[in-house]
Every structure is written in C-alpha cells, then in structure tokens.
Amino acid sequence: MDLASIVYLGVTFGMFVIFALIVIRTYSRKRKDEGEIAKYQMLDDD
C-alpha cells in the first residue's frame, strides 16, 4: 500500500470514530427526550 491508500483508509477510519461518537451521544439515556422532541414540534405548525 502506498501513502495515498494509507491516508484514504485513515480518513475512513477517522470518520468511523466520529460516527461512533454520534451514536453514543444520540442514544445516551440523558438525551432521550431531547432527541425525540423535534418530531412533535414539527407537527405544531400548519
């Protein structure tokens, strides 16, 4: 593997880590209600 492929895969891996953090944050028990509030708010208007 040359440098370009290592960078390519490195960026991919980095993005996976960011993604894992987003999952953990979204599904944290503390944020359960906050995470669902928008779906009710969007029905208010109209």
Place this chain on the structure above:
Amino acid sequence: MENQPYNQAIVRSFVNWSIVWGLVAVLVGVIVSLQMVEPDLNFPPYFTFGRLRPVHTNAGIYGWGVGMIFATFLYMVQRLCKVPLWSDKLAKFQLWFFNATIIASAVTLLLGYTTSKEYHEMEWPIDVMVVILWVVFSINIIMTILKRKDEQMYISLWYMLAAIIAVAILYIVNAAAVPVSLFKSYSAYAGTNDANVQWWFGHNAVAMVLTAPFLAMFYYFLPKSTGVPIYSHRMSIIAFWSLIFMYLWTGAHHLLWTPVPDWIQTLAMGFSIMLIAPSWGSVFNGYLSMNGQWHQMRENYLVKFLILGITFYGLQTLQGPMQAIRSFSAFIHYTDWVPAHIHMGTMGWVSMIAFASIYYLVPRIYGRELYSIPLANLHFWLILVGQLIWSISLWIAGVLQAGMWNAMNPDGSLTYTFMETMVEMYPYWWARSFGGMIYMTGLIVFIYNLWMTAKKGGSIAAQTTVETTTVEGRA
C-alpha cells in the same frame, strides 16, 4: 403560527416550473425510447438520440428533481424553523435564474456542446450559472435555519443541510476544467483519475440530489399527511449520519473491472453493501410510523404515494448494493438492467415523493382544495403501472442480454453476434415505450387536476384561507 407571513408564492412558482420541466423530461423520455426502436425518428443534427438523451436526463434530474427540491426546501425551511424566508428577493432571483439555467442547458445540449461527463454534460459557462444558483439558494436556506425558533432541528433540516453542502462540493470538484473557448473545456483530471472523480460525483449526485432531499420530503410530508409523528427521531438521526459517512466511498462501484485500483473498487463494494443499513433505517422508520395508521393507505391518497415511494426506495437500495458486487456487476453492467434500476428510482421513488409533496402543498399554495381526489387516484395507478412495465420489461431484457453476451460455444467462440442480441431487445424496448406512455398519461391527468384546482378547486379550507391571505399580501 398561521399568521406568520410565510412566502408561499415562491413555492407555488417553483412547483409550477418543476412540473413544466417534468413534463419535458417525460415527453423526451418517451421520444428517446421510441428512437431506440424506430431509428427513423432521429432527425439530425439536433434531434438525434445522442443529443436528446442528455436533455431527458438533465430535465429529469435537474429540472424536475432539483426544481422540486427548491420548491419543497423553501416551503419546509419556513415551517420547520417557524420563521419566514431570510430573503424573498433572493428566492425570486433564484426562480428565474433556475429557469434560465435549464433553458441554457437544453439549448446547448441540442446544439451539441457537451463535456461528455454523464450528469455533468453542460459546458463551463453553464457550470458557472449552476454555482451561482446553488450559492444563492444555500445562503437563503442556511440564513433561515440560523433564525429558527426551535433549538432542536428536525431530521428533514439535517438532510437539507447535507444536500446543500455536499452538492456544492461535488459539483465544483467535478467541474474543474480548463476552458479553451466559450463552449469547449477539458477536464482538469486525466485518465482513471478523471473517471474516479466523475463517478465520485455521479453516485453522490444520486445520494445528494435523488436521495437525501427526497428523504427530507418523506420525513416531513408523511407525518404531516397522517397527523402522527415519525416512529423514532433518534433512529432517523443515526440513519442520516451513517448514510452521509457511507455514500462518499461508493462512487467506484460504477467502475468495477476497470483500471481504477482494485482496493478502491473493493472499498466501494464494501460501503455499498453497508449502505443497506442506513437506507433501510429510513424505510423501517417510515413503515413503523404507520403503526395503527395502515387504514390511511385506503383513505388518504397522499399516504399511498408516500408509502409506495419509500417502498421503491427500499427495493432500490437492495438492488443497488447487489449491482455493486463484482460478480453480479460483471453480469449486468452495460445491459438494460441498469436503466431499469434507475427508473425505479426516478419514476418510482423520486417522482412518487415529489407528487405527494405537491398534493400536500396544493391547498396551501393555491388556496383551494384539490379539484378531484378520484383523478389523483387515477394518476397514482397510471404512474405505478407505467413504471412497473418500464422497469420489469427492462430487467428481463437485461438478464436476456447478459445471458446472450456470455453464451459460448464448446470451442470458446461467442454463440451470438452483437446484432443478434440487439434484435432480441426490440419487444422489451416497445414495452418500455408503452409503459412510458402510460406514465405520461398519468402525468397529464395530474397536470389537468392541478390546472382545474388553480381555476376552480374544491371547497376552501378555513385555515388555508388565513395562510394564503397573509402570504398573498407579501408576494
């Protein structure tokens, strides 16, 4: 909220113009399909298959698809942020510049100017117009989001932002070229790099034009139509981020078995398969949102369009990853299987969602109830049947074609000549034209229904009157 001075007039104009371009796309689609079976229908130099085909694809994706993205984003952003548009003037400029860009594209394509990059055929002066158009649109949407009243952003806003940012990046990177005259330029990339950038653009155009914005619409118009919130907002957020992360790597699945490095192809194949998860995350969210509401499939014509639309999306995102597997690709690549995949996506998923969005918007933008629900139902069945005939006949054609291309005699020579395989396609291509005409009839019924709504309409809902009055004052 009803007294908010939302700008509906601009939404109405974008809806109307998208329909015009949608009709052009479908009409030219039928014509090019007939040109494949009746070569005498080619009228050189302007009206040949080679020139009309990109007019069809660009009118479909950019005129109809992007026109509807403009219409619905400008509508949804005001509602979801509970504030009026940041700038009405900019939106009006966007409307006329959009039409000018589409017309300039169609005219230059018919005159034979092309970069030859699929879905990016237009020469550099039009690229400049596209960039101006997108920047104007982006500023208006982003500034409106920044003014929003609720802190939490609904999932549709996430998809909208992603589409806005990603399209800008994709388009500019793939547009990099050296102009040599007013209508001729050469790509800044060479060889396999050019191919790789082109299909990184190409497949992400599928993701960011034909997928993300239509998911934004689906997540907005489904709960609005049923009156029940989506099943899980958090699940939609996870599906969103995984879709964003995965799509970026899949472009090379268009280049399997080419000189592009093997590991890039393998990466694209792996990520394409993984894409099933976020895609079906949205499909499940949609189906689960219908819990206890399935009776609305019978009673509410809007829900029919939306659920069929998301079902086609689900099928499309199972078929797509399959096509991205090397061995399967070796069989179906270059065959008629691929256009069938595309049209399940464009005529099924994209157009079904666009039609549902328009039906939902009608009372709000015309200030009248829809003229005829039976006609809306007729429209639904005509486009469904038309699209199924289109896709199914071409799937069969694709498998037959692949089978004939691969057939070998015991001595290793090919069993069929290329011409023999072409002749076998004729019945299927006729069937496609027939399906296309049924689809077009459905579209005409739809346009008639809207026309009559604008002219006469049904009874006026009280709430709608309030909304339109405030808006008319502003338009």
